[in-house]
Amino acid sequence: MHDKKVALITGANKGIGFETARQLGQRGMTVLVGARDAERGEAAAKRLREEGLDARFVRLDVTDGATIDAAAKWIERELGRLDVLVNNAGIVVDQQKPSECNLDDVRKVYDANVFGVIAVTQAMLPLLRRSAPHARIVNVSSGLGSFALQTDPRSPYASINILGYNSSKAALNMVTVQFAKELRDTGIKVNAADPGYTATDLNNNSGTQTVAEGTEASVKLATLDDDGPTGGYFDRMGPVPW
Numbered sequence: 001m002h003d004k005k006v007a008l009i010t011g012a013n014k015g016i017g018f019e020t021a022r023q024l025g026q027r028g029m030t031v032l033v034g035a036r037d038a039e040r041g042e043a044a045a046k047r048l049r050e051e052g053l054d055a056r057f058v059r060l061d062v063t064d065g066a067t068i069d070a071a072a073k074w075i076e077r078e079l080g081r082l083d084v085l086v087n088n089a090g091i092v093v094d095q096q097k098p099s100e101c102n103l104d105d106v107r108k109v110y111d112a113n114v115f116g117v118i119a120v121t122q123a124m125l126p127l128l129r130r131s132a133p134h135a136r137i138v139n140v141s142s143g144l145g146s147f148a149l150q151t152d153p154r155s156p157y158a159s160i161n162i163l164g165y166n167s168s169k170a171a172l173n174m175v176t177v178q179f180a181k182e183l184r185d186t187g188i189k190v191n192a193a194d195p196g197y198t199a200t201d202l203n204n205n206s207g208t209q210t211v212a213e214g215t216e217a218s219v220k221l222a223t224l225d226d227d228g229p230t231g232g233y234f235d236r237m238g239p240v241p242w
């Protein structure tokens, strides 16, 4: 039996996902670098191994059920269980006004940011249950998915009207709550993380936080004690209003 904790991070070849894998690796976990592109994923895992971490590439496109199933089978065969799942992969496509955005673009965003998270969570749950009550699921959401912040004129997020992305993250928040309620009795904790506005390729590196700062919430929620929260929504400073 593999003695280290095992964490799978989707979209871990760069940005916040890569840094999450690094930091969980630094905490002694075996980190599975999920990536849809083999070359980028292998390169990221190799970089972490060169830093002395136990990192392995797993091909995983969150919009492709065959790669999700293959990843779950591989993890079962190689490691036998999963302790942490960080649903980090996410995209933004539509930037136009809601009245003008392309519906196919909105669907693409939902495929990755919402349906992808549901599919990966369902596929990995049997492996996570083997580590109950200590297993943790982190869904990487965004402050832009908060109804409270979107409707508060004092919030800097109130003026950011990206229909597909913002509504996908609001949906992901509810997905988080639904899984948390189902799993409450198992001890498996499911929480939504808001990284905060972080400089990555997602926003052409315009974010005001460093990637290390943007990773804090995910790492905290991935390493919660057994008396920690479930079904919540947190940034690195604490709870975010729904």
Ligand SMILES: NC(=O)c1ccc[n+]([C@@H]2O[C@H](COP(=O)([O-])OP(=O)(O)OC[C@H]3O[C@@H](n4cnc5c(N)ncnc54)[C@H](OP(=O)(O)O)[C@@H]3O)[C@@H](O)[C@H]2O)c1
Pocket (backbone or CB within 6 Å): 010, 011, 012, 013, 014, 015, 016, 017, 034, 035, 036, 037, 040, 060, 061, 062, 063, 088, 089, 090, 091, 112, 116, 140, 141, 142, 143, 194, 195, 196, 197, 198, 199, 200, 201, 202, 203, 207, 214
């Ligand atoms: N940066 C911010 O300010 C910010 C704020 C709030 C929330 N977030 C959230 O944080 C998460 C990470 O974003 P980031 O800022 O680190 O962006 P990023 O640098 O663009 O990284 C996104 C990652 O997701 C991967 N990905 C996209 N579609 C995928 C798919 N279908 N299957 C598997 N992987 C896929 C990308 O892979 P490729 O390299 O193959 O494209 C990449 O590894 C996202 O969920 C994002 O919504 C970011």
